[in-house]
Amino acid sequence: MTGQPVLEIRNLDVDYGLGDQAVHAVREVNLTLHRGEVLGLAGESGSGKSTLAYGLTRLLPPPGVISGGEVIYHPPGGEPYDVLGLSDRELRAFRWAETAIVFQGAMNSLNPVHKISTQLTDVIKAHQPNLSAAARTARAREMLRLVGISPDRMESYPHQLSGGMRQRVMIGMALALEPQVVIMDEPTTALDVVMQRQILGQLIELRERLGFSVIFITHDLSLLVEFSDRIAIMYGGRIVEEAPAETLYRDPMHPYSQGLLGSFPALRGPRRELAGIPGSPPDLRAMPTGCSFHPRCPKAFEPCPARLPILGQPDAPTGGGRTVACWLHPARVPVG
Amino acid sequence: MTLSNSAPAPAAGPASGPATEVVLEAVGLTKHFPVRRKLRDLFTREHAAVHAVDDVNLVLRRGHVTALVGESGSGKSTVARLLAQLYPRTGGDILLHGDAVTVKGGRRFRAYARRVQMIFQDPFASLNPVHTVRYHLTRALKIHGNAGRTADDLERALADLLGRVSLTPPERYLEKFPHELSGGQRQRVAIARALGANPEALLADEPVSMLDVSIRLGVLNLLRDLKERLNLAILYITHDIASARYFADETMVMYAGRMVEGGESETVTQNPAHPYTRLLIESAPDPDRISGLTADTGDRGNGEPPSLINPPAGCRFNPRCPNVMPRCTVDLPPRIEIGDRPGHWAACWLYDPATVAAQQPGSAAAATEEAAR
Ligand SMILES: Nc1ncnc2c1ncn2[C@@H]1O[C@H](COP(=O)(O)OP(=O)(O)OP(=O)(O)O)[C@@H](O)[C@H]1O
Ligand SMILES: Nc1ncnc2c1ncn2[C@@H]1O[C@H](COP(=O)(O)OP(=O)(O)OP(=O)(O)O)[C@@H](O)[C@H]1O
Ligand SMILES: [Mg+2]
Numbered sequence: 031m032t033g034q035p036v037l038e039i040r041n042l043d044v045d046y047g048l049g050d051q052a053v054h055a056v057r058e059v060n061l062t063l064h065r066g067e068v069l070g071l072a073g074e075s076g077s078g079k080s081t082l083a084y085g086l087t088r089l090l091p092p093p094g095v096i097s098g099g100e101v102i103y104h105p106p107g108g109e110p111y112d113v114l115g116l117s118d119r120e121l122r123a124f125r126w127a128e129t130a131i132v133f134q135g136a137m138n139s140l141n142p143v144h145k146i147s148t149q150l151t152d153v154i155k156a157h158q159p160n161l162s163a164a165a166r167t168a169r170a171r172e173m174l175r176l177v178g179i180s181p182d183r184m185e186s187y188p189h190q191l192s193g194g195m196r197q198r199v200m201i202g203m204a205l206a207l208e209p210q211v212v213i214m215d216e217p218t219t220a221l222d223v224v225m226q227r228q229i230l231g232q233l234i235e236l237r238e239r240l241g242f243s244v245i246f247i248t249h250d251l252s253l254l255v256e257f258s259d260r261i262a263i264m265y266g267g268r269i270v271e272e273a274p275a276e277t278l279y280r281d282p283m284h285p286y287s288q289g290l291l292g293s294f295p296a297l298r299g300p301r302r303e304l305a306g307i308p309g310s311p312p313d314l315r316a317m318p319t320g321c322s323f324h325p326r327c328p329k330a331f332e333p334c335p336a337r338l339p340i341l342g343q344p345d346a347p348t349g350g351g352r353t354v355a356c357w358l359h360p361a362r363v364p365v366g
Numbered sequence: 367m368t369l370s371n372s373a374p375a376p377a378a379g380p381a382s383g384p385a386t387e388v389v390l391e392a393v394g395l396t397k398h399f400p401v402r403r404k405l406r407d408l409f410t411r412e413h414a415a416v417h418a419v420d421d422v423n424l425v426l427r428r429g430h431v432t433a434l435v436g437e438s439g440s441g442k443s444t445v446a447r448l449l450a451q452l453y454p455r456t457g458g459d460i461l462l463h464g465d466a467v468t469v470k471g472g473r474r475f476r477a478y479a480r481r482v483q484m485i486f487q488d489p490f491a492s493l494n495p496v497h498t499v500r501y502h503l504t505r506a507l508k509i510h511g512n513a514g515r516t517a518d519d520l521e522r523a524l525a526d527l528l529g530r531v532s533l534t535p536p537e538r539y540l541e542k543f544p545h546e547l548s549g550g551q552r553q554r555v556a557i558a559r560a561l562g563a564n565p566e567a568l569l570a571d572e573p574v575s576m577l578d579v580s581i582r583l584g585v586l587n588l589l590r591d592l593k594e595r596l597n598l599a600i601l602y603i604t605h606d607i608a609s610a611r612y613f614a615d616e617t618m619v620m621y622a623g624r625m626v627e628g629g630e631s632e633t634v635t636q637n638p639a640h641p642y643t644r645l646l647i648e649s650a651p652d653p654d655r656i657s658g659l660t661a662d663t664g665d666r667g668n669g670e671p672p673s674l675i676n677p678p679a680g681c682r683f684n685p686r687c688p689n690v691m692p693r694c695t696v697d698l699p700p701r702i703e704i705g706d707r708p709g710h711w712a713a714c715w716l717y718d719p720a721t722v723a724a725q726q727p728g729s730a731a732a733a734t735e736e737a738a739r
């Protein structure tokens with residue numbers, strides 16, 4: 031599954047605002063997306079997931095600024111280049127041809143004054159100008175069906191669709207562009223599980239056919255475990271653990287990952303106590319020293335408040351192919 | 367932060383315990399949205415409409431959480447909006463403490479909204495981007511007369527509201543604009559705003575689907591605490607049926623505009639009766655089924671959701687149902703008691719012994735037999 035790298039994020043820093051007022055929302059993130067892979071990105075609200083996604087496509091709303099790092103894109107069969115160094119014109123081409131984002135809250139990014147049919151066919155037209163009008167309409171109907179919407183709703187306006195239906199229209203649009211990299215920021219928060227499974231299943235199937243890669247952002251770790259190849263966990267703007275999905279589920283190393291996994295109500299089996307994670311997320315303006323999770327960490331010990339653990343391959347029997355930033359598992363081979 | 371494990375004791379279940387006071391009730395609630403038609407359709411007689419909600423009965427009790435789960439687009443938000451009197455209804459009644467009420471805006475709507483508050487599905491749309499958190503909360507407190515008399519009272523009320531949704535310390539959030547908050551933080555502000563009215567009934571439309579798990583637990587615990595402390599009647603709309611199991615006393619399941627199953631949450635989630643509920647439960651994410659995604663996505667879940675403009679005759683789930691019988695495509699199934707637990711029912715012919723005896727599930731033989739008779 032994991033082929034060549036398609037996107038390499040190196041030491042990425044993203045701030046909101048400048049100078050003393052700056053909030054460091056993403057810090058020193060190193061992450062590689064491989065061709066054909068689904069990479070899950072999970073973490074608490076405010077941990078910087080969306081900021082990372084918008085930073086690497088340079089879609090950050092002001093006052094967001096990229097204050098350091100590189101994002102190396104490897105086009106199929108072409109020379110790699112740094113997305114952060116592109117001119118505005120090159121960037122537009124890159125975004126249009128290579129990436130598609132389904133934004134968090136995408137259900138509101140449909141234009142309220144146009145029908146669904148118009149918005150879908152416009153996207154298709156921009157992407158494939160040679161298609162006839164009839165072919166465009168047919169393609170739009172097919173896309174709606176793909177995301178589980180009856181095509182007789184083509185002529186609806188966005189406000190006439192339910193939240194989940196609007197979300198699905200956005201997913202359909204993103205896939206219509208046949209991109210290399212699809213970034214989905216909480217794409218299925220408004221969907222029931224049957225629909226989620228159906229759409230993610232479609233996505234996986236399309237990925238196998240078209241070979242694109244997916245960055246899938248969510249706080250629903252149970253969903254990620256099932257649908258992604260690898261999972262990266264963010265806390266306070268940093269990646270604190272990264273591992274193949276199954277490894278992360280069976281053997282999470284970072285106490286924060288353990289906390290996340292312990293917070294899900296189970297549908298099956300006996301009703302168990304839900305542990306949750308005590309305390310509240312860190313204030314990005316006044317980050318704790320050392321490991322930023324230490325004030326909430328049940329296993330914190332003496333190095334934690336003092337020194338920042340670096341993300342690296344742990345020195346453990348199950349340490350291959352994974353990284354963690356935790357003093358309980360000091361890095362043998364740091365990344366970055 | 368722990369979600370207490372005290373299952374809603376069976377004795378306190380909706381049907382068996384001493385009936386708690388009904389706060390809000392829907393009887394035969396129906397909403398059809400007219401569809402604008404093409405010119406040539408004007409000459410035909412029928413009026414096309416989206417059948418968003420049909421004949422829904424629902425009871426919200428004091429100190430009780432009722433979960434409403436179901437497919438995306440099945441009408442859950444529409445039910446909540448109807449209960450909040452944000453839409454006129456096509457049919458049915460809404461009873462507040464037993465009295466039928468219909469309000470169309472103005473002062474009576476305000477009075478109604480003081481007692482019945484809604485939290486919207488979507489925190490991105492529900493907060494005004496040009497106003498701070500302080501503005502949103504102050505306004506809610508003032509409209510509903512809970513701002514107190516002095517500036518100090520107001521400040522205390524604001525801090526209290528933010529504290530209830532764990533946005534602490536309050537000064538970190540009060541002066542923020544919605545775009546300066548993460549998605550989850552925004553939703554907590556929206557919840558705090560609804561609490562500002564001090565309502566009797568809270569209609570929470572997917573209040574936690576945008577929140578991450580740790581905060582989700584906190585907010586669900588908070589809603590449970592409010593239900594217990596303030597005796598709130600809560601409608602909890604969600605697509606996360608596992609959270610309904612933990613958090614709701616009773617769970618109702620909707621499919622394509624109709625209620626298809628209801629009962630105690632533990633019963634509905636552990637012994638689902640309606641084939642749609644079973645599908646819903648089988649589809650819940652299950653990390654122990656890693657890489658089950660390619661194999662089983664092609665099965666029954668893959669049926670197309672029905673058109674609500676021309677809904678299927680009979681049971682609306684019949685085109686996707688693995689247990690479909692000839693009768694299902696013709697007659698609308700009524701609520702039928704399952705009999706395993708008091709109050710557990712499903713709208714499904716499978717639970718009508720006479721129908722099952724007459725029609726072997728899905729077999730063509732049964733159909734031919736019937737034709738021969
Ligand atoms: N425009 C802004 N100005 C200042 N701070 C901001 C701005 N936008 C976001 N932030 C802060 O940056 C941090 C990261 O936000 P981000 O939206 O990336 O989080 P997230 O992980 O996507 O959270 P969620 O799961 O809630 O969507 C948050 O603490 C947020 O308050
Ligand atoms: N104003 C409207 N005009 C026409 N149709 C509408 C309108 N509002 C909702 N509908 C339709 O009514 C049906 C039910 O919508 P509703 O928003 O209640 O669904 P839902 O169960 O809340 O779905 P979700 O889980 O996706 O939020 C949908 O088919 C929707 O398209
Ligand atoms: Mg986000």
Ligand SMILES: [Mg+2]
Nearest residue numbers: 192193443487
């Ligand atoms: Mg809804």
